[in-house]
Amino acid sequence: MLRALLVSTYDLGHQPFGLASPAAWLAREGCEVSCLDLSKQKLDETQLASADLIAFHLPMHTATRMAAPVIRKAQALNPSARLAAYGLYAPLNADWLRTLGVQHVFGGEYEADLAALVRALATAPAGDPVLPAAPPAVSLAKLTFLTPDRSGLPPLDRYATLRVADGSTRIAGYTEASRGCRHLCRHCPVVPVYGGQFRVVQADVVLADIDAQVAAGAQHITFGDPDFFNGPTHATRIVERLHERHPSLTYDVTIKVEHLLKQRALLPRLRETGCLFVTSAVESIDDRVLAILDKGHTRADFEEAVALCRASELTLVPTFVPFHPWMSLDDYCDLLDTLVRLALIDHIAPIQLAIRLLVPSGSRLLELPDVCALAGVFDPTTLTHRWEHPDPRVDALQADVSSLVGRRLTSHRRELFQAIAELAFERAGRPAPSLAAAPPREVPQFDEPWYCCAEPNPEQLTLV
Numbered sequence: 001m002l003r004a005l006l007v008s009t010y011d012l013g014h015q016p017f018g019l020a021s022p023a024a025w026l027a028r029e030g031c032e033v034s035c036l037d038l039s040k041q042k043l044d045e046t047q048l049a050s051a052d053l054i055a056f057h058l059p060m061h062t063a064t065r066m067a068a069p070v071i072r073k074a075q076a077l078n079p080s081a082r083l084a085a086y087g088l089y090a091p092l093n094a095d096w097l098r099t100l101g102v103q104h105v106f107g108g109e110y111e112a113d114l115a116a117l118v119r120a121l122a123t124a125p126a127g128d129p130v131l132p133a134a135p136p137a138v139s140l141a142k143l144t145f146l147t148p149d150r151s152g153l154p155p156l157d158r159y160a161t162l163r164v165a166d167g168s169t170r171i172a173g174y175t176e177a178s179r180g181c182r183h184l185c186r187h188c189p190v191v192p193v194y195g196g197q198f199r200v201v202q203a204d205v206v207l208a209d210i211d212a213q214v215a216a217g218a219q220h221i222t223f224g225d226p227d228f229f230n231g232p233t234h235a236t237r238i239v240e241r242l243h244e245r246h247p248s249l250t251y252d253v254t255i256k257v258e259h260l261l262k263q264r265a266l267l268p269r270l271r272e273t274g275c276l277f278v279t280s281a282v283e284s285i286d287d288r289v290l291a292i293l294d295k296g297h298t299r300a301d302f303e304e305a306v307a308l309c310r311a312s313e314l315t316l317v318p319t320f321v322p323f324h325p326w327m328s329l330d331d332y333c334d335l336l337d338t339l340v341r342l343a344l345i346d347h348i349a350p351i352q353l354a355i356r357l358l359v360p361s362g363s364r365l366l367e368l369p370d371v372c373a374l375a376g377v378f379d380p381t382t383l384t385h386r387w388e389h390p391d392p393r394v395d396a397l398q399a400d401v402s403s404l405v406g407r408r409l410t411s412h413r414r415e416l417f418q419a420i421a422e423l424a425f426e427r428a429g430r431p432a433p434s435l436a437a438a439p440p441r442e443v444p445q446f447d448e449p450w451y452c453c454a455e456p457n458p459e460q461l462t463l464v
């Protein structure tokens with residue numbers, strides 16, 4: 001029987017859907033499937049050495065960088081194993097993955113391609129060096145999904161837990177009701193892979209996955225869809241049924257500002273069905289920058305979304321990319337001032353205030369002449385095109401804010417916000433704002449400090 005090992009290095013503190021879903025597909029092919037989540041489990045050399053196929057799930061930049069030493073180790077320990085990589089960042093980094101010895105790269109809707117690979121491997125003649133390495137495959141096929149098989153993963157209580165307003169904690173599960181996105185935001189890694197399309201996971205599969213996680217102890221579910229309202233009818237049906245089946249289950253979703261405004265009538269229904277918070281990639285409050293990024297919203301839209309969510313008693317968790325080539329020290333101070341004025345400082349994970357724009361391979365940002373002028377060639381160490389800000393004081397502030405957040409990851413959000421504000425306003429030669437204008441708010445938050453869709457610095461994370 002073919003032995004397949006699925007490996008995750010990092011998934012923002014979630015039990016990885018990206019292992020559980022293909023595990024079900026490969027088991028259906030008759031494979032002996034094992035999962036290794038290196039954010040929670042020690043690297044098991046025996047597993048690496050005994051697998052016929054080792055497939056790495058690469059859903060984000062950080063996970064991809066963290067996979068490099070593990071891929072090298074797999075190849076050294078088990079040179080005859082087939083190595084594959086799949087997930088959003090696999091096709092984006094296909095050339096680099098080839099240099100590490102990865103022979104098969106799958107992006108988009110990868111489950112059927114992984115299943116086809118194990119079928120081909122299983123029928124290859126014994127002792128044959130088998131299939132040649134294949135060109136990267138990005139599939140946007142409409143798959144009929146299987147219920148993810150989570151049996152090979154660490155229990156949910158080992159993953160990030162959610163602290164809610166009353167101070168209690170909730171065991172959190174994670175699922176996906178859709179992948180890809182209808183939109184074409186210029187900086188987004190979903191775009192080069194899905195090209196403005198999204199694909200749904202059938203509602204019955206999503207609900208069966210949620211049922212299984214509730215049976216395993218989940219009290220809260222994170223929907224990891226890039227945008228939950230790409231398909232508002234699909235999304236609404238799922239949360240209605242989720243709430244019927246599990247009335248005390250809470251959940252969170254990610255929805256872009258444009259959809260929060262367009263689907264405002266649905267916001268109360270989200271709250272009524274157990275939605276605790278909505279993450280939204282606001283990215284900037286500068287309309288010029290929002291236009292450059294093709295975000296589809298303005299600063300005024302963002303402020304309206306804040307008001308709409310408050311009116312529906314939904315906590316809005318905005319995320320930002322504050323450091324980019326078009327910002328100044330004053331712009332950064334304006335962002336902090338605005339967060340104080342909108343009483344959002346408790347809503348924001350401090351790492352959000354340190355994020356620097358990533359320019360990965362294939363990014364639409366490289367269509368912009370000013371980005372091309374700033375960005376260097378692709379750097380295989382960082383897996384990005386590195387860029388420097390025209391004003392070195394901005395890069396210095398980013399490095400200092402990042403270091404401050406890295407040193408004080410477990411500090412209270414408000415204290416860290418104050419420290420960042422003092423640093424930034426001092427650099428800009430301005431007095432720091434008083435936080436008195438923003439009364440403290442109890443906001444649900446995960447104990448995984450990076451949970452906010454930020455891309456942590458791999459140097460600040462270690463495999464177990």
Ligand code: SF4
Nearest residue numbers: 181183184185188226
């Ligand atoms: S809406 Fe979100 S997921 Fe979709 S392209 Fe824009 S940033 Fe990416």
